[in-house]
Amino acid sequence: MQATDLMQGGKPFLHPDFLLESKLASELYHDVAADMPIIDYHNHLSPADVANNRRFGNMTEIWLHGDHYKWRAMRANGISEAFITGKSSDREKFRHWSATVPRTLRNPLYHWSHLELLNPFGVNELLNATNADAVYDRCNEVLKDFPVQTLLNHYKVSWLCTTDHPLDDLAFHQKAAAEIPGKMLPGFRPDALLDFSTPQKFSTSKEGLEKATGKEIRNLADYIDAFLQRVQYFHDNGCRISDHGFGAMPQLANDAAGLDKAFTHLLEGKTISVDQADQLRGLILLELCRKYHQLGWVQQFHVGAIRNNNTRLGILLGADAGTDSIHDLPQAERMAAFLNQLDTTNQLGRTVIYNLNPADNAVFATMAGNFQDGSIPGKIQWGAAWWFLDQKDGMEEQFKILSNMGLASRFIGMLTDSRSFLSFSRHEYFRRILCNLLADDVLKGQIPADKNMLKELIRGICYENARAYFSKD
Template identity: 35%
Template sequence: MSFLGKGYLLETDAARELYDAIAELPIVDPHTHANVAEIVENDGWDDIWEVEAATDHYVWALMRDCGVDEELITGDASNREKWNALASVFPQFAGNPTYEWIHLDLRRRFGIEKRISAETADEIWAKTEAQLANDAMQPQQLLEAMNVEVVGSTDDPTDDLEYHERAVDEVSGVDVVPTWRADRAVKIDRPEWTAFVDDLEAATGIETDEFDGFLEALAATHDYFDERGCRASDLGIEQPVSRPVGERRARKVFRRRVVGSSLSEREVGDFQAFLLEFVGELNAENGWVTQLHLGSVRNYRDELFERLGPAAGGDISTQDVEFADALEHFVNEFDGETEIVLYTIDPTHYPTIATMARVFPHVTVGPAWWFNDSPFGMEQQLEYVGTVDLLSQHAGMVSDSRKLLSYGSRFEMFRRSLANVVGKQVERGQVPMDVARELVERLAYERPNELYGF
């Protein structure tokens, strides 16, 4: 089979037929890390490094793994030098989805079929630089070319949504919707939590030095997001905690933290459990989806975090988290009240969340996330979820991407993987072709629209 050819990832005739049915469907992407200002201002990019690697910690981590000096990744080297460094080690990326994503970008968006290497680096740089100067390669034009219908950004509750407001009038054909990401509010044990309390007051004009004001201000940002099209909250936590915690107890913990007292593990957990339930109540009132990204160990490499801060490629996965007991109170408290989408970074946790989704109709297994976002990881997850829960109730796909150009390649990889999984079932006589076609069309487009209410 030719590299990234027509049969890419499609192992059966049925898979090829199913992929043809969904290849051109619009992209609905509920969870990205989109730069909304970049989309609205529509200025575009200058070079291939800027568009493919300047914001992508997946690329950074693999370059480090190949021994590339940090100066040529996140340092002060020029973009041309960084691109040449990436190209020189890019053949070593083979087998990792990043190798396929970037080559797909080159083929689908630039029409370049040359493989990335030290020998082709200069040619690819020149050809992409010339194309990026054209209006057709500006963000809004690319979204149209990729047939993107919805982009869900990720936003702090204190963020000003001016660019989302502008997008309504200035970005045609695409709904750019915010997502209320409340990590900083919940993580009371982190040093940056007090800065969030101050930022919340500045953003809302509501005094947050007392607990009631803190909750009122959080609710005010929730309504502010709702008025601007938000359909979901998000929370990224390593170990979730949910249990009944009264407001009096949460207020006491809040006050202790505000005055600088150290908190016990129990106090931290109680505050997080109270706030998780508070967020669930806000979501139920406004009809939002509750997204939980669970289990990632952030900033595991100390030196990297101290030098570059978060989202620099220093995070890892662990099996050492617990979901069944930890989420039992929350999923029961909001049974039928709000849609809950669970993402887990470690695939060994799929049995827990898939069986939770089987038991609770309003709990959904989120897309294969982060280290699982590959043909292997996606197919493994889809096959498992389809046999334990219902594949038709899976959440579909999100890009989770920081770079706009990758939306098309990420969704193509998912749709091909989905077609391959269901195509095998057709070939084995498990599913009739007409039902299979309806199933893949649902997951590729209809299900995310239904789930998020777009």
Template identity: 45%
Template sequence: MPRAFLDDNFLLHSGTAERLFHEVAAHQPIIDYHTHLPPDEVASNKRWENISSLWLGEDHYKWRAMRANGIPESHITGTASPREKFQAWAETVPHTAGNPLFHWTHLELRRCFGIETLLNPDTAESIWHEANERLSEKDFCAHGILNRFQVDTVGTTDDPSDTLSHHEECASLGITTRIYPTFRPDKAVMVERPRMLNSFCDALEKRCDRKILSLPDLLEALRKRHDDFHAAGCRLSDHGMSYCPTEACSEKEASHIFERARTGEAANKDQADEFTAFIMQELGRWNTERNWTMQLHLAPVRNPNSRYFEKLGPDSGFDTIGDWPQGERLLLFLDLLDRSGALPKTILYNLNPRDNALFAAACGSFQEGPTPARIQWGSAWWYNDTLRGMADQIQTLASVGLLSRFVGMLTDSRSFLSYPRHEYFRRLLCNLIATDVENGELPDDRNFLDSLIRNICYENAKAYLAFPHHA
């Protein structure tokens, strides 16, 4: 007889799996160290008028699915009413069977709204009213959601030119969840795109109250913001790249490249790569000095649809998986930083799943005490954030590295409703470990298993990332 959809033992296929999840994993706090949550919405304790503004406003996963389902852009990012957009999503949901969106949607309805009805065109009206009624309740706000899911820590993603006033306000509120910035200086190396670089430098000038005309000016401004971020509790940097640069230019050449870019002259591809490597060495040294963690997100193709990029701009749901060769470049880059004393704790994320074993093995080439798993292969990212993708990441890491030292799941999300994804991961993790126990491949030792699950869900990230309130 088929099991009920999303029952209490969803994804748990043995008594061992049920015990590990319900008695151990489900009770662990959440350290969501890489998100795109807006810090101003936490500071203001954001409330939402309707479920569309909360659920659909910035969710690129849903936007892609709706486009694939033939929904017109007016009902995705356009001028259709919130109710019409919600109906369009309800029309799409039944077609997401097999996609994690189907599970995520119904987990979020259950865990956040207490709604167990399947979302489809016929139920959209009743769910719209029931969800919106729930939104009017006192605890349905940014702080309330973070409390409900036991979110211990949130790492936002912040440009060096961004204000940190919202993080400071969050710190002053005395809320249980700590909100820390993450240093994301990608625009500082865009010498091949002078318009974007110069817009960034102009904003950074205003933030630092100093002119940025030369390379020393840029480095001084970035270092000042690195200092400011550290004072605000930041302990991670984040860098998105197609691939890792392998050779740094000299300081003299970096100066020439930057100064030419400031006048509007674009660097060529080789110059841009060498400039990026030069800047990354500097950032790596600063991170190492302060025991920060460097995150490398590798191989996204940004804005491949030029027509929609011109119409909607970046981050509109059109980015996809790149197929640049990663292995040799990654190893040369890590070695470059390591030789110059600029390789901090590092988490690697690959977007192309063909690179799973490559990334897992590359970590082992640069491990060094006293930090356990100093170089981490991060959680299954973006297009890999599926049951299959997460299972592949967990099992490959267990085979090639130390799963027991893994810092675990993150949402990488812009939505406050994404926290059931941690439950999704934890259920899968418990089932995979339990399967090995049931097969006699791991001991049925309660202390051993409970410690393994607890560490992957919470304790490893707490020790490795070393946020101020965990010190």
């Protein structure tokens, strides 16, 4: 069956005006948003794949390896792990994913998957078990012409920022900087070195920092100094963005001397309390954020996930097995205290805050407004709908609340947050939703029918705001 032959509500599925419900929405998207470049300022793409211009061997490699969204859907559909992350052949895995796709109807995976098949592969069929092999073979042929850097150019990716371990030597970023300058930036993600939950994890972090910096760590001050050396190393290699993921923002320290003692216990291989570990994380994070401010970085806080919940799959696959979900921790008080601590000393840099729990939408939207200071348009950003929320309903809700409680005109727009080089279609998805929302407001008489104003707004949200916000100098 051709996707363009499937009539839904009088319109074919995935026609050129997909998600665009009016003539004005179509005009705004096709004349303005569609051809804007992409700045993908947060993702989990492989720096090695970019630097080495990887040529993927088949669709399973580029589409299914590492994609937690698809893994979760396949498990929910009763697919054995052997055909998801196991030792089955890539063709068999693709077949089982194809059989799952019809079961994802009304899940964003259904939209994303077909958008990705259409662009760049030109496949406008509805994927299912029957046509799996034919689609697999056709896409594999097209994929031969799309090594990673060609794919980035196809999607008009101006530049992207990866998410990198703080002890990474950044060799692939150095290679990319020499061969495709300005295309890929490192992103500093130090969560692993802020985990003091067990002596074993701390010992690994300490030894790694010592090796990377050549500095012996004998106390907390040494640990912080070595940490800041890594920030500087990343900066010297083009990094201008940090990223942090927490269930909730850490507590501010109320007993600095006690934390020195707790750190000594860690050095001795002893366990410290949950509160001590959390306050230690907060104390070091403040020092990191002061350094980011000094260097002119953007800091991102992704808050509200509860991770690695399934012990069985954790033992089988390790971390990032697709067993994370939304946490229900309170967020406002800790975040306000942390940002205020930095603002009080004029050391709060450009900051993007993301919530995973939709119940916190208004909390985060208003939190951003507390710390705007007139120095930079949209200095404190409530970030794009993230992870479980980056679907049509979630994007619409995020934009509506941002419009009500902040300045949507200063919004820095969408990102992929993905491990797949085909996920740049999510920018198209977002842009279509954005143009439709704005056109709907015009048709209802809620905003002016001023096309020049609308087009300026769309250009800003899709590209220009991020270009100005994420300075690479």
